[in-house]
Amino acid sequence: MKATTANQISFRQAADELDLSETMRSLLLTPKREVQVQVVAERDSGEIATFIGYRVQHNDARGPLKGGLRYHPDVDLDEVRSLAALMTWKTAVVNIPYGGAKGGITLDPSTLSTRELERVTRSFVDAIHDLFGPDVDIPAPDMGTSAEVMAWIMNQYGKYRGFAPACVTGKPVEYHGIPGREEATGRGVGIVTLKLLSRLGRKIPGTTVAIQGFGNVGTHTAKFLRDAECRVVAISDASGGYHRADGIDVLEALRHAREHRGRLGGFAGGDMITNADLLSLDCDVLIPAALGGVLNAANAEAVRAPIIIEAANSPTTPEADAIFSRNNVIVLPDILANAGGVTASWFEWVQNRQHYQWGINRVRQELDRILGEAFEQVWQLSSSRQVSLRTAAYMLGVGRVAQATVLGGLA
Ligand code: NAD
Numbered sequence: 001m002k003a004t005t006a007n008q009i010s011f012r013q014a015a016d017e018l019d020l021s022e023t024m025r026s027l028l029l030t031p032k033r034e035v036q037v038q039v040v041a042e043r044d045s046g047e048i049a050t051f052i053g054y055r056v057q058h059n060d061a062r063g064p065l066k067g068g069l070r071y072h073p074d075v076d077l078d079e080v081r082s083l084a085a086l087m088t089w090k091t092a093v094v095n096i097p098y099g100g101a102k103g104g105i106t107l108d109p110s111t112l113s114t115r116e117l118e119r120v121t122r123s124f125v126d127a128i129h130d131l132f133g134p135d136v137d138i139p140a141p142d143m144g145t146s147a148e149v150m151a152w153i154m155n156q157y158g159k160y161r162g163f164a165p166a167c168v169t170g171k172p173v174e175y176h177g178i179p180g181r182e183e184a185t186g187r188g189v190g191i192v193t194l195k196l197l198s199r200l201g202r203k204i205p206g207t208t209v210a211i212q213g214f215g216n217v218g219t220h221t222a223k224f225l226r227d228a229e230c231r232v233v234a235i236s237d238a239s240g241g242y243h244r245a246d247g248i249d250v251l252e253a254l255r256h257a258r259e260h261r262g263r264l265g266g267f268a269g270g271d272m273i274t275n276a277d278l279l280s281l282d283c284d285v286l287i288p289a290a291l292g293g294v295l296n297a298a299n300a301e302a303v304r305a306p307i308i309i310e311a312a313n314s315p316t317t318p319e320a321d322a323i324f325s326r327n328n329v330i331v332l333p334d335i336l337a338n339a340g341g342v343t344a345s346w347f348e349w350v351q352n353r354q355h356y357q358w359g360i361n362r363v364r365q366e367l368d369r370i371l372g373e374a375f376e377q378v379w380q381l382s383s384s385r386q387v388s389l390r391t392a393a394y395m396l397g398v399g400r401v402a403q404a405t406v407l408g409g410l411a
Contacts, residue, residue, distance in 0.1 A: 007082050009318045010333075011089075014394030017387060024402055028088075031081060032065075033057040037127035039105055041119040049116075053105040053124045057137055058084035060099035061404040064135055066091055066342060067101035068142025069149070071117075075104035083142075086313060087342070089397035090335040094374045096346045101137050103128075109144045118152050125156035133157070134166035134353065140345050141170040147182070151175045166352035169345035178351055180363035181344045186220020186289075187364070188340015188371050189311045193221075193285060194228055195375045196307065196332055205229035208283040210305065212236050212275060213290030214264050217311050217338065219254055221289055226250040230285075234270070234278050237290070239263055241278040242270030280304060288315035295320040303329060310334040325388060333390040335397060336371075336378055343370050 008029070015025050039051040054077055057065045067087040070080075080102045088100025105124060109117060132139060141150055150171045157167045171177035180187075197204050207230045211218050214237040222232050231247040237257075242248060242264065249269050256267045279286065279295065280302040288294050289311035295303065300320035308324065308331045310316060316324070316331060324331055347363055358366075374396075382392035 006314055006318050007086055010390055010394045011085075011398060013387075013391045014398045017385060017391060017395050018399050018402070020398075020402060024405070027405060028059065028398065028401060029085070031056050031058045031084060032060060033131075034077065034081065035128065035131060036077065037124070039120055039124045039127060041116065041123045043116055044113055049120075051105050051107050051120060053103070053127065054080045055103040055128055055131060055137070056080045056084040056101060057131070058100045058102075059088040059401060060137075061401050061408060062092060062099055063097035064099065065101035065132075065137035066098035066345065067103065067137075067140065069139045069145050069153075070102070070104035070142040071107055071109045071144030071149075072104065073106060073108045075106045080104050083313065086335060088401060089394060090339050091342060092397035092400040093335050093378070093393050094339045094343050094370055095400065096343060096370070098138075098342070098346065101139075102142075103139060104142070114148075117149065121149050121152045122156045125153055129157055129160045132167065133161065134164055134349070138166065138345070138349060139168050140342070147172040147175075147177060150177075166349050169348040169352075171348070176352055178344070178348045178358070178363060179360040180367070181341075181348055182216065183220045184344030184363075184367060185338050185341035186217045186222075186311070187224050188343065188367060189217065189221040189287065189289070189309060189337055190224030190228065191340070191368055191371050192332060192337055192375050193225065193230075193287070193309050195372060195379075196309070196330070197285075199379055200307070200330070202284070206231055207285060208233045209285045209287060210234035210278050210281045210283045211287045211289055211311075212241070212278055212294065213288065213312065214253070214257060215262070215290070218287075218289035219257065221287060221311055222248075222250045223254065233283055234273065234281055235264065236273070236275050236278050237264045239265040241273040241275055242267050243273045243278070243281065244270035285309060288312045291315070293317055295324075297323070300324060301327070303327075306330065308332070310337045313338065321388075321390065331388065331390060333393045336374055336389075336393045339374065340367055340371060343367055 039053045084102035091098040153168045165176035234243040285307045286305035287309045292314040296317040297319035300323035
């Protein structure tokens with residue numbers, strides 16, 4: 001099932017619970033603007049390469065549009081549209097003053113040199129500079145893009161509009177970024193995992209955790225939970241997984257990945273397992289932190305963990321969600337679990353606009369406060385309305401956007 005359809009199912013369940021009118025549903029589901037642009041850049045060989053770029057600006061009822069920019073061969077309008085809507089609900093769940101957007105270019109960044117990627121990025125900015133900016137739409141990194149790409153975006157945008165660091169977030173710390181932004185998504189995953197364990201009356205020390213994906217999100221999640229005395233029993237990346245019942249030495253795994261271009265391949269600190277084995281491991285908490293759709297009708301019955309934290313975007317298909325609900329597996333949904341990144345992006349934007357710097361402790365404190373409040377609100381709504389945490393999170397997010405739409409008026 002396409003991600004768009006899965007997200008629309010969650011939207012519909014929340015809209016039914018909220019008793020939203022058909023008019024409001026269609027208003028909230030219809031993107032405000034979708035653009036497709038030609039991105040032309042010179043290759044190092046002197047040849048001209050043409051790519052397709054997208055920006056979908058889904059909804060700005062609650063504030064400027066906000067969302068990542070993805071460079072991946074599978075990027076298409078349907079995917080970008082679905083991820084843009086997800087951003088609208090995500091920023092609303094954590095109650096930060098943004099709407100939702102997403103963008104991307106259909107390309108495989110590993111086939112381009114750094115200079116070629118820079119030219120592609122600047123060409124994309126040339127094509128859309130009228131459509132984004134600090135008060136309009138603020139891009140950020142996503143799959144295939146990095147702090148370096150964000151720096152090029154800020155620099156190119158500045159050629160049109162002058163110094164405007166708040167036009168993009170996720171920039172390098174040395175170039176108007178902030179400390180704590182890079183770790184924020186994984187840290188946020190860890191924060192809400194601990195809150196959920198506490199709410200469920202489970203003891204945190206010794207809780208066993210399996211994490212799929214050892215990139216930005218997976219590594220910071222693993223480190224945070226290890227520091228909280230959880231036992232990370234399995235980790236994996238695209239090359240396969242590693243299991244150790246007594247607990248993986250997370251710092252050793254991080255060191256290995258650092259020394260092997262970010263990859264776990266050859267890690268000696270655990271027994272080798274497949275990614276499929278990892279998903280059905282006997283553990284307390286399963287954290288998919290890599291791809292979408294990994295928990296589906298084919299493998300959901302085999303999942304033995306009683307708690308799933310969705311660190312990746314859309315890792316659970318609706319079919320798997322139904323199976324988890326039947327089997328009393330608790331799923332903490334992506335729009336809350338991985339909202340730490342966009343929350344820290346907001347901190348970066350706020351500081352850029354004030355030309356002021358907070359320091360890492362304040363960033364962490366504010367992150368903890370905002371995610372803690374959002375978690376509590378979702379938990380309370382789920383308990384009082386007897387709905388899943390996913391439906392409760394969507395109710396909170398969709399409800400806030402609907403309310404802002406009514407308050408702002410349509411005329
Ligand atoms: P990343 O590129 O840094 O890391 C991805 C990891 O997944 C890598 O370790 C890669 O080897 C692994 N992987 C790839 N294919 C795999 C497979 N088939 N099986 C197992 N592992 C596989 O990406 P990231 O930034 O960590 O993002 C991970 C997920 O979190 C994505 O779904 C992304 O959309 C979501 N997310 C990221 C952020 C963020 O701030 N980075 C914020 C919100 C959501």
